[in-house]
Amino acid sequence: MTVRITVDDLEIEVREGRMLLQALDDAGLLAHEIEIPHFCWHPKLSIDGSCRLCQVEVEGESKLQIACNTKVVDGMVVRTDSERVRNARAGVMELLLVNHPLDCPICDQAGECKLQDFAFDHGRRACRSHEPRRTLAKNVAIGPEIVFDQERCILCRRCVRFCNEVTGTGELGVFGRGDASVVDTFPGVPLDNAYSMNVADICPVGALTTRDFRFKVRVWDLDEVDGICTGCARGCNIRLGVAKGAVQRAVPRRNDAVNGTWMCDPGRSSCRAVGAPDRLTEPRLRGRDGRLAPADIATAIEAAAARIRRLVDAKGAGVLAGIASAHATNEDLFAFWKFLDSIGAGTRGAPVVRGASDGILIEPEKAANARGAREIGFDVTGAIAERIRSGAVDAAIVLGHDILDAQFLGGTEALATLDTLVVLDLHQSELHHVADVLIPTRHAAEKDGTLTNSMGRVQRVRRALEPPGQAWSEGHVISLLGAALGLAGFDGGWDAASVSAELARSNPRFAGIELAKVGSGGLDLADVAVAAATASGEA
Ligand code: SF4
Numbered sequence: 001m002t003v004r005i006t007v008d009d010l011e012i013e014v015r016e017g018r019m020l021l022q023a024l025d026d027a028g029l030l031a032h033e034i035e036i037p038h039f040c041w042h043p044k045l046s047i048d049g050s051c052r053l054c055q056v057e058v059e060g061e062s063k064l065q066i067a068c069n070t071k072v073v074d075g076m077v078v079r080t081d082s083e084r085v086r087n088a089r090a091g092v093m094e095l096l097l098v099n100h101p102l103d104c105p106i107c108d109q110a111g112e113c114k115l116q117d118f119a120f121d122h123g124r125r126a127c128r129s130h131e132p133r134r135t136l137a138k139n140v141a142i143g144p145e146i147v148f149d150q151e152r153c154i155l156c157r158r159c160v161r162f163c164n165e166v167t168g169t170g171e172l173g174v175f176g177r178g179d180a181s182v183v184d185t186f187p188g189v190p191l192d193n194a195y196s197m198n199v200a201d202i203c204p205v206g207a208l209t210t211r212d213f214r215f216k217v218r219v220w221d222l223d224e225v226d227g228i229c230t231g232c233a234r235g236c237n238i239r240l241g242v243a244k245g246a247v248q249r250a251v252p253r254r255n256d257a258v259n260g261t262w263m264c265d266p267g268r269s270s271c272r273a274v275g276a277p278d279r280l281t282e283p284r285l286r287g288r289d290g291r292l293a294p295a296d297i298a299t300a301i302e303a304a305a306a307r308i309r310r311l312v313d314a315k316g317a318g319v320l321a322g323i324a325s326a327h328a329t330n331e332d333l334f335a336f337w338k339f340l341d342s343i344g345a346g347t348r349g350a351p352v353v354r355g356a357s358d359g360i361l362i363e364p365e366k367a368a369n370a371r372g373a374r375e376i377g378f379d380v381t382g383a384i385a386e387r388i389r390s391g392a393v394d395a396a397i398v399l400g401h402d403i404l405d406a407q408f409l410g411g412t413e414a415l416a417t418l419d420t421l422v423v424l425d426l427h428q429s430e431l432h433h434v435a436d437v438l439i440p441t442r443h444a445a446e447k448d449g450t451l452t453n454s455m456g457r458v459q460r461v462r463r464a465l466e467p468p469g470q471a472w473s474e475g476h477v478i479s480l481l482g483a484a485l486g487l488a489g490f491d492g493g494w495d496a497a498s499v500s501a502e503l504a505r506s507n508p509r510f511a512g513i514e515l516a517k518v519g520s521g522g523l524d525l526a527d528v529a530v531a532a533a534t535a536s537g538e539a
């Protein structure tokens with residue numbers, strides 16, 4: 001059921017029973033066509049109604065109403081920018097600023113602070129208060145990840161509600177009464193949960209900041225690029241803040257079909273892996289002396305191709321195993337699948353490490369593209385580890401190093417006896433001790449492509465920064481290797497968009513899903529399949 005309302009002469013249809021702010025947010029109008037400043041309301045938290053900044057004029061009501069807690073009714077007429085509303089907002093801002101410290105020049109929130117923005121847009125130009133501002137605790141580490149500045153807090157209680165309603169951990173509360181109220185942790189209870197850094201994202205001011213980002217870089221110096229967290233199969237939508245050639249922070253990007261407005265703390269840490277000191281930075285070849293030595297990519301590819309060709313010619317492609325990585329993109333994995341088909345290697349899999357899940361966001365599969373690997377056809381159970389242990393394999397091309405996890409091979413022993421081991425990986429691992437050819441690959445934040453999350457949502461990754469040293473997409477390396485082996489369909493080139501189009505043409509699960517069509521919110525495999533079925537039924 002919907003109702004029609006008018007907001008500032010704009011007639012819109014919204015869901016019945018919703019509060020005005022929520023209804024405008026549902027319709028995608030809030031902060032776009034219609035601006036109603038607010039502090040305490042958040043689309044994913046309960047209504048608090050405490051900041052009073054969202055007051056609007058509703059025709060027929062004698063008093064101003066708060067938009068976050070006023071239900072829409074059919075025929076409602078709302079004004080968000082009348083003189084009464086502007087005066088009320090200016091009054092709210094003046095009250096909030098009476099005690100706010102003059103920290104802006106040294107505050108890490110400057111540049112993305114709602115108090116600063118709203119003071120500029122809706123506040124009075126001059127301060128009328130002469131009384132001293134209240135002084136409270138500053139720079140207190142209230143948990144392993146969060147630093148609290150109590151003076152800057154405007155008591156919107158978003159952080160308190162987050163810990164009560166989202167994580168259920170309840171570390172924060174409001175203590176004291178009236179103008180002596182303060183937010184704080186309960187005595188002896190640190191703010192320590194797997195989602196603690198979200199409180200810094202939702203704090204509208206600089207009261208809560210994260211240890212990992214504060215004072216690293218000014219926010220206006222960041223290039224912000226949409227990305228996907230690769231920490232688990234949820235594929236939370238994120239925004240990477242890039243400066244000085246490195247990822248400086250990752251913050252959640254709203255996608256109601258995936259992560260709402262949150263991400264977990266381990267996910268944020270996993271984004272730091274992009275610039276980890278153990279990244280591989282150049283191809284390496286094992287020489288006659290048994291040592292890995294740097295090589296250029298052409299030499300490394302030719303050496304890998306020569307070893308594989310020799311073995312396949314002598315024993316057939318059955319001795320070659322393809323161990324894919326569920327951290328690679330759909331395009332990388334499709335290229336690898338095609339390569340294995342083309343050479344005739346039937347032994348293949350994409351071992352996916354499993355761990356804990358929490359019923360909030362964190363998924364048991366610890367790879368961003370576990371579902372994509374499955375949809376393309378790879379077995380993700382790790383059965384391939386048994387095949388290698390059985391001695392039926394003489395050569396392997398390994399993407400990533402998840403195969404070494406205790407859930408699979410548990411080390412390099414079973415690989416050490418192989419005749420040929422070609423490794424494509426981001427990071428150093430034990431595989432270095434046994435690889436014959438080692439080629440560095442790109443992180444999802446360094447390439448274009450798509451990942452399929454656990455719910456079947458195909459989501460886009462974009463090149464946000466350059467890799468350290470030399471690195472190639474796994475699919476590109478496979479294309480080079482395929483060309484060196486003279487395999488049909490491989491010319492050594494790499495264009496993720498055309499590989500994505502080929503995947504969409506050749507795998508019915510991906511029909512209609514091409515890189516160029518995957519917008520910022522992603523595309524659902526099931527939705528596209530239904531649309532395709534409907535279209536063909538109509539045809
Ligand atoms: S610390 Fe931030 S989020 Fe928490 S109540 Fe204060 S202003 Fe709001």
Ligand code: SF4
Nearest residue numbers: 229231232236264267
């Ligand atoms: S839930 Fe998974 S995908 Fe989301 S932020 Fe955490 S690790 Fe990343």
Ligand code: FES
Nearest residue numbers: 038041051052068
């Ligand atoms: S947003 Fe409505 S009262 Fe705070």
